[in-house]
Amino acid sequence: MTIISAPPSAARVVALGLLIGLAAQPAMAHEAWLLTPAEIAALAVEPMPALFKSRFLLGLAALVGLTATIVAILVEDRLRPIEDRIAPRLSGAAQTVAPFVLRLGLAAMLALAGTGGLPRHGTATWAEPTLLVPDMQLSLLPGWAWLAPLQIALALLLGLGVMTRATAAAIIALSAIGLAIFGAPFLAYAPHLIAPAIVLILTGPGVASVDGRFAVGDLPPIPGHLRQPAYRTAQILFGAGFVYLAVAYKLTQPTLLIAILEHGDFPSLGVPYASVALVMTGVEIICGALLVLGRLVRPVSLTIIGAISFLAITLGETPLFHANLYGTMLIFALAGTILPAARSPAVPGWRTV
């Protein structure tokens, strides 16, 4: 009601803020896959927006972002008692339902990568198996085709919840292999694959898993004193991944982001796309940095979930591109800064092993 009764300009600002906030988190490094050949031809001659070349304007934007961040941190301290009261109810689900979501998301990524079921633009479906993400084609690297069936097998294990921790460890190994064989291009993906795997090792399979009913030789749980450092490591990796993507793909390639916004006919409410792109970049950097610092973990996670969902709708892309993010963000949103100790199951069919 407040928005409706406010002057049109205020409503417009609020609406735009909401839209940008929702869209501020990135697709991953796959923006270019969305553009048509004609849009790519236009992008080749697109000039760099003055906003991204001006130290004064960027400094002003950074100052606004910094102020907002400090205010948010102050608010977090004030609201901590409320968060502490509701946390036990939320954090329980962080080890039951959320790991199940994460497991299925990672399984979908592995299965689609192993079969070539989610190809990059211009590649036939089911034709090119990849390593974990659509543009890391295994056919480019002779001798590594065996990773395709391995990924399918790991997907099956994750889907069923068999040897979940060992399978998650295998995803970390696959990410390391990706960095070794694909080099720097894989940096855009590795943090957002390793961090979910770490989280899954910590939480275990969650509900609806074979591991929850039968002991089938999975890795032992992480010792209690190492759980929190490992959880923080996952947060740091996740946040650093967002900062890297924001800098590498938005701050230093803004015309690409603007082309994507135009392609998706992003509703900017009359605000120039360059300004929208700058705000998106800033929000992404700040959200990533806050995760690295372990601050405002729940609000940041909810923002990211909303953003990647909104982007998938706006840009017409499949949510499976972000299948590795949803479950992880859900666990971060439920558990917050501190992952609770493993506990006995409250849900039938689940137990901590």
Added chain:
Amino acid sequence: MRRAITSILIPAIAMTGLLGSLVAAAPAYNAAEAAPRSVFLQLPDTLPEPRVDMQARRLPSGGWRITLDASDFRFTEICVTDAEAMPVGHAHIVAGGVKLAAAYQPVVDIAPLPVGTHRVSVVLRGQDHRALLGRDGLITAEVEITVPAGGDAF
């Protein structure tokens, strides 16, 4: 006091350092006006500028044989994940905003086109599929194909 330092001051300093360094570095980088590097592969000025021309000939099957005449460019079937800025790679054949084929050699056949006039273009690509950029932008050529209803093509 100590709590205030760890709770507010340290995050504030960290954020200031991060944002400050980005504000210092980004304008200098962006001043080069480079096209997005994740989409384009800029060829160095020291190399001869590649050129491409194209011709289309109708096949008895109704498809089209595209012949590319590229200079200072070498076709290869080898693709890599992160290519050197060299005039080596393949070409994408595009019509109506849709990629019809990738040409890893100078001659490639494409499927029959529907009745009407089509502007078919070719764009040279690097070994990692990024579009090659020369001094004048994309290295491209275009041909117009008319497919009459029930008749010969022109």
